[in-house]
Amino acid sequence: MRETTLLRGRPLADDVLDDVQTDLGTLRAHGVRPTLGTVLMSDDDAAVSFMDRKHERCDAVGVRTKRADLSPDDSAAALYDAVERLATDDEVNALFVQVPLPDHVDAGAVRARVPPAKDIDCFAPATLGRLVAGDPLVVPPTPAAVLKLLSAYDVETAGRDVVVVGRTTAICKPLANLLLARGPDGDATVTVCHTATRDLAAKTRTADILVTAAGTPRLVDASMVSPGVSVVDVSVNRVPADTERGYELVGDVDYERVESVAGAITPVPGGVGPLTLAFVLRNVVDVTARQTGVDVVDGP
């Protein structure tokens, strides 16, 4: 009987957070306590909950936070102001703008206001550009989580065919570029699929490694993958269900059916999600260390 490897994110997240704690201790010894500024412009339950979780995590490890929450009906100018305030606040080391933003705001105008030195998500054009150029200042939390899962479970990327389903600037574009880069965690042949892709199944079947970040429950069924594929399901979709919370969390992959075909697969929840959160903290520590000139273990 072939065993499918479960690509669990939680134990890896604990390891990342252990290092973060060590490095926060080092920063404290130098009189530095990082502050994360966050911006949210959504009243979607999942978006608010992700933001709450980030702040809880920061509180738990002693990272200060400044939180700007806006209503999706607020003006674009109110958003630019909120970003500008955190960008120019000397107490704020790290800045995180949660996406998606409402359609009536110019995302480019928001990106332009994020100082590269405070950027933990490659949200500013300069930090995303550096990543694409092969010289990243930071690696965004979700792509970092995907690469960590692959390397920790010895899923080789070099020379292998990776199919990414989704084309977001926050996740898929940086991830595809990192997988494409020369060197460890890279050297892959990368195909990026999206809503206009013809015959998605024909593409996903070519994958040695399939990464889904489309936000569409049950998009990928067992007929769409080849035996032995390593599946990293990034999406954490809430679907209505007869549970206490009124919903359950599922990825883009039909887990029950695909699991029996795959060689390795992430659980949802408990896969990429917890590790993403840990890398938010990792990046807060790294940008703070860089700004203050303190050497930390995993620093830049």
Ligand SMILES: Nc1nc(=O)c2c([nH]1)NC[C@@H]1CN(c3ccc(C(=O)N[C@@H](CCC(=O)O)C(=O)O)cc3)C=[N+]21
């Ligand atoms: N600029 C930006 N960067 C992001 O990385 C980003 C974003 N915007 N917007 C919103 C989405 C959502 N997201 C999640 C991260 C972790 C969990 C997570 O930890 N999920 C747990 C379960 C959570 C639960 O139980 O509700 C898990 O997968 O095990 C969920 C969702 C990051 N996002």
